[in-house]
Amino acid sequence: MQPARTMRRYRSRTIINRFMLVLTVGSTGVALIPLVLILAYVFQQGIGAWDVQFFTDSFRPVTLGEGEVQTGGVLHAIVGTVIIVGVALLMAMPIGIMAGIYLAEYPGNRAATIIRFCTDVLTAMPSIVVGVTAYILIVQRTQQFSALAGSVALVVLMVPIITRTTEEMLRLVPDSSREAAVALGAPKWWTTLTVVIPMAFSGIVTGILLALARAAGETAPLLVTVLGNNNLAYSIFEPMQALPLLAYRYTEQPFAEMNEQAWGAALLLVLIVLVTNISVRLATRKRLAR
Amino acid sequence: MSEDITGQSRRIDVAAAQSGIEAESIKLRTRDLNVFYGSFRAIRDITLDFPTMQISALIGSSGSGKSTLLRTLNRMHDAIPGTSVTGQVLLDDQPIYGEDVDPIMVRRRIGMVFQRPNPFEKSIFDNVAYGLRFVGKMSRTEKRDRVEQALKQAGLWKEVQDRLDSSAFSLSGGQQQRLCIARAIAVEPEVVLMDEPTSALDPIATQNVEELMRELSEKFTIIVVTHNMQQAARVSHTTAYMTMDDDKSGVVVEVGPTGRIFTNPKDPRTEDYITGRIG
Numbered sequence: 001m002q003p004a005r006t007m008r009r010y011r012s013r014t015i016i017n018r019f020m021l022v023l024t025v026g027s028t029g030v031a032l033i034p035l036v037l038i039l040a041y042v043f044q045q046g047i048g049a050w051d052v053q054f055f056t057d058s059f060r061p062v063t064l065g066e067g068e069v070q071t072g073g074v075l076h077a078i079v080g081t082v083i084i085v086g087v088a089l090l091m092a093m094p095i096g097i098m099a100g101i102y103l104a105e106y107p108g109n110r111a112a113t114i115i116r117f118c119t120d121v122l123t124a125m126p127s128i129v130v131g132v133t134a135y136i137l138i139v140q141r142t143q144q145f146s147a148l149a150g151s152v153a154l155v156v157l158m159v160p161i162i163t164r165t166t167e168e169m170l171r172l173v174p175d176s177s178r179e180a181a182v183a184l185g186a187p188k189w190w191t192t193l194t195v196v197i198p199m200a201f202s203g204i205v206t207g208i209l210l211a212l213a214r215a216a217g218e219t220a221p222l223l224v225t226v227l228g229n230n231n232l233a234y235s236i237f238e239p240m241q242a243l244p245l246l247a248y249r250y251t252e253q254p255f256a257e258m259n260e261q262a263w264g265a266a267l268l269l270v271l272i273v274l275v276t277n278i279s280v281r282l283a284t285r286k287r288l289a290r
Numbered sequence: 291m292s293e294d295i296t297g298q299s300r301r302i303d304v305a306a307a308q309s310g311i312e313a314e315s316i317k318l319r320t321r322d323l324n325v326f327y328g329s330f331r332a333i334r335d336i337t338l339d340f341p342t343m344q345i346s347a348l349i350g351s352s353g354s355g356k357s358t359l360l361r362t363l364n365r366m367h368d369a370i371p372g373t374s375v376t377g378q379v380l381l382d383d384q385p386i387y388g389e390d391v392d393p394i395m396v397r398r399r400i401g402m403v404f405q406r407p408n409p410f411e412k413s414i415f416d417n418v419a420y421g422l423r424f425v426g427k428m429s430r431t432e433k434r435d436r437v438e439q440a441l442k443q444a445g446l447w448k449e450v451q452d453r454l455d456s457s458a459f460s461l462s463g464g465q466q467q468r469l470c471i472a473r474a475i476a477v478e479p480e481v482v483l484m485d486e487p488t489s490a491l492d493p494i495a496t497q498n499v500e501e502l503m504r505e506l507s508e509k510f511t512i513i514v515v516t517h518n519m520q521q522a523a524r525v526s527h528t529t530a531y532m533t534m535d536d537d538k539s540g541v542v543v544e545v546g547p548t549g550r551i552f553t554n555p556k557d558p559r560t561e562d563y564i565t566g567r568i569g
Contacts, residue, residue: 108371174408176404176406176408177408177410179366179402179404179408180404180408180409180410180470180473181410181420182366182369182397183364183366183397183401183402183404183474184397184398184401184420184421184424184473184474184477185394185395185397185398185421185424185477186394186420186421186424187394188369194420195410195411198411198412199411
């Protein structure tokens with residue numbers, strides 16, 4: 001009697017096991033479908049807009065009627081994105097890294113707990129709210145839409161990501177390394193600078209790249225701060241164009257050429273974010289291998 | 291404060307005489323030392339003398355407060371929130387827990403070697419040279435000489451002289467631990483604390499480190515925590531046996547010359563431990 005019952009149980013366990021396996025593999029597939037679809041569709045729609053002029057020219061008005069249609073390019077948006085995100089990165093990096101160091105190396109006090117909580121809240125903040133805040137604080141006061149206002153809005157979105165990643169990475173550094181330096185008579189700040197940060201360096205870089213990818217794709221806060229610009233602009237105190245902004249605006253246009261350029265800009269943006277993500281993976285893998 | 295110290299010194303001299311420790315001088319003393327983690331008393335009323343240029347061993351089972359005591363001797367607990375220390379530790383009769391004493395200065399005179407080798411993610415040279423900048427300004431050649439000397443003292447020079455620029459992680463575990471010892475002695479401390487320095491090493495590497503400890507005791511005062519009774523018997527001049535009391539606080543049961551502790555312990559608890567009946 002006993003073996004038969006054992007066999008029955010074994011069979012039912014095998015069936016449940018198989019069922020769960022199919023379920024998990026299936027769910028993974030479902031989760032991947034959107035990614036594949038988006039990449040494929042953006043590529044199919046956007047690649048047609050890519051020609052030399054797309055990367056070397058700024059906006060040109062679409063000519064109606066007879067003659068060759070001139071399309072212009074998105075150079076002004078590429079330059080704008082580089083400047084806006086670059087300026088934001090220059091501001092967010094020192095703030096985020098230093099806040100992360102504080103949270104990791106001086107934990108346990110009330111200030112650190114409050115800051116960590118605020119950082120988490122900020123991470124979940126809708127980006128349009130951040131944009132509107134920058135609008136009220138900077139655009140309204142200066143009576144001027146500017147790239148700088150957009151950068152500031154992006155800083156607010158980037159700092160929490162950099163802060164928390166830096167904190168997590170510094171926590172991974174074993175205490176024994178800190179103790180070794182402290183036991184040699186090193187002051188705490190020197191220990192942090194020469195022992196802890198070098199060991200967490202590639203992890204901190206990972207956080208910065210993640211924040212960069214997030215900021216590069218943001219549209220909402222830029223709508224109300226940098227406004228957009230049809231011409232190549234280099235001054236951070238003036239309105240500027242950016243890739244996500246251009247993609248958004250051009251989809252609203254009635255001209256097919258501009259709609260296609262919107263797809264082209266979207267494809268470029270997706271590739272930028274993808275390349276950033278891949279370099280994050282490479283940096284992470286190097287850290288693990290060491 | 292000074293009255294307090296002299297009063298207590300007298301008391302310990304009697305104790306030292308009773309336990310038969312003979313030493314020219316005492317480098318480090320603890321007086322009624324208590325360490326609390328929050329409200330938990332980790333060690334209770336520890337009064338011990340550590341003779342100059344000798345190896346003192348702290349033995350005892352897990353939880354008996356050996357490491358806690360060791361880390362109190364160079365103020366390693368300072369950075370850990372919730373830790374408090376009462377009583378006194380005297381280095382050359384000067385209190386190291388005084389209000390005007392900078393713990394960083396204490397650690398420059400009392401170095402430490404840890405349980406697991408913990409080299410920095412730097413080159414072999416930079417590991418040994420790390421502490422030198424705190425000693426004072428020195429020229430490049432001076433620095434090189436100090437590093438070479440420390441590596442020679444640690445018995446590592448021949449193995450690494452051709453690759454001082456390679457990563458410290460390219461060394462074996464035993465070599466890494468000797469590198470950590472070189473790093474600790476490069477700054478020429480007066481006392482070297484060792485927290486189970488061989489527990490992560492294989493027998494051959496352990497033997498190397500033990501021989502090294504013997505050699506180093508001619509220049510430094512060494513205090514070593516060990517789980518390995520044979521090690522204490524082999525290398526140390528003085529041994530203190532610690533155990534947990536009823537409140538789980540660490541206390542010293544018996545202290546004396548290593549030979550006597552291992553051949554003729556006075557306390558039955560010490561005898562039980564060294565004969566392997568407990569622990």
